[in-house]
Amino acid sequence: MFTNCSCSCGGDFSFSELIWQGLHTCEKLICTNCGKVRINSLEVNQSGIEPYIFYPNSELICDHEGNVVPDNWFSKKLKCLANPVIRDVDLEIKIINKFDRVLILNTLDYIYGHSFLYLLNLQRIIKSEKELGIIVIIQPMLRWLIPEKNVAEIWTVDLGFRDFNNFYPDLSVKINSELTRFKKVMLSKAYVIPTNENINIQAFTGIKPYNFLNEPSFPSITFIWREDPDRLWIRNIYLLKGFKKAGLGKLLIPFQYLRVIYLFRLLRRTIVTKFTYSVAGLGDFGKFPSYIRDLRVKRFTEDAEKMLCEIYSESTLVIGIHGSGMLLPSAHAGMTVSLMPSKRWGNFAEDILFTEKDVRLASFQRRIVPLNLSIFEIRDIIADMVTGRKQFIQKFIHTEDL
Numbered sequence: 001m002f003t004n005c006s007c008s009c010g011g012d013f014s015f016s017e018l019i020w021q022g023l024h025t026c027e028k029l030i031c032t033n034c035g036k037v038r039i040n041s042l043e044v045n046q047s048g049i050e051p052y053i054f055y056p057n058s059e060l061i062c063d064h065e066g067n068v069v070p071d072n073w074f075s076k077k078l079k080c081l082a083n084p085v086i087r088d089v090d091l092e093i094k095i096i097n098k099f100d101r102v103l104i105l106n107t108l109d110y111i112y113g114h115s116f117l118y119l120l121n122l123q124r125i126i127k128s129e130k131e132l133g134i135i136v137i138i139q140p141m142l143r144w145l146i147p148e149k150n151v152a153e154i155w156t157v158d159l160g161f162r163d164f165n166n167f168y169p170d171l172s173v174k175i176n177s178e179l180t181r182f183k184k185v186m187l188s189k190a191y192v193i194p195t196n197e198n199i200n201i202q203a204f205t206g207i208k209p210y211n212f213l214n215e216p217s218f219p220s221i222t223f224i225w226r227e228d229p230d231r232l233w234i235r236n237i238y239l240l241k242g243f244k245k246a247g248l249g250k251l252l253i254p255f256q257y258l259r260v261i262y263l264f265r266l267l268r269r270t271i272v273t274k275f276t277y278s279v280a281g282l283g284d285f286g287k288f289p290s291y292i293r294d295l296r297v298k299r300f301t302e303d304a305e306k307m308l309c310e311i312y313s314e315s316t317l318v319i320g321i322h323g324s325g326m327l328l329p330s331a332h333a334g335m336t337v338s339l340m341p342s343k344r345w346g347n348f349a350e351d352i353l354f355t356e357k358d359v360r361l362a363s364f365q366r367r368i369v370p371l372n373l374s375i376f377e378i379r380d381i382i383a384d385m386v387t388g389r390k391q392f393i394q395k396f397i398h399t400e401d402l
């Protein structure tokens, strides 16, 4: 794992310590001749795609070809290593099965969706790793999703997502101290997109996803609600950005509220079959008409998350704004419509957990459409999905009979 390389002074860098920043796991090297410090972000997690080297003395970040890397959301997290936050960080160790040789899956990150996707690497690891004990490093909010019987240890770091904009040396000391218990320690690649196979979400949440062969009596069409300004259902991105910049993003929430009511009203008029209409997710703005079930929560707790997953799993279709808030809904619901804001197309499909083996059925059931489509277009898309699925399958998916 550790790198041997030469310093510009002609001396050699030698390994000093492992640094656990959060989304960066690094090896700190010091030149034996001039004392220059070089920090390599190990090629795991996001660094598997963007491996960088940080020189704290000059605050320069370089790629492996020696090119200086400008600040971006990922590279600049390395710079916090030069300004550590000195405080105690609680690390709770739960040992389930004792192993001498272990594989660590690090899910720490400053964004919920990233951590969640890292965690889903467990599916692949559990399936293929039979020798090493699996250790998961996790934050409290995602702790409930770990399938405990399949792992050796769980290390819970008592920090919130925002905290990982910083570096806490105390956390590194504590993790490194735990590592001395083992004869061999490996670090998982922890891919950003966790597996080439569909995720069996029930193994994580304990909740069976929607089953078209055994549909609930009153299946739901569910809007996934968020109130953060970046993820409001507002068609004009410049309006959204302007309000956000002025700190007035919340003033746009009523427009989303009215839009959701209007969409459900249009759907009720269009779809003959009886559906339940629900709003789930995070937030509490406004009171919905009686035909809309308001299942939003004010904060995510384990119980609230499980309740929401139950709602998703009873939903023929969920619709919401692109983002990590769509991961659990898409994994549990029968079908998904993800509304993609302008300028976000580089994150295509990252918020969808597919459940279909057949690519044509997947393209039917998981729609990623521009957020700025008219509400009438979105009504047509949803209405056709929930009423036309059976016919789509009849046309597209058949036996090999001659």
Ligand SMILES: [Zn+2]
Residues within 6 Å of the ligand: 007, 008, 009, 010, 011, 012, 031, 032, 033, 034, 035, 036
């Ligand atoms: Zn040197």
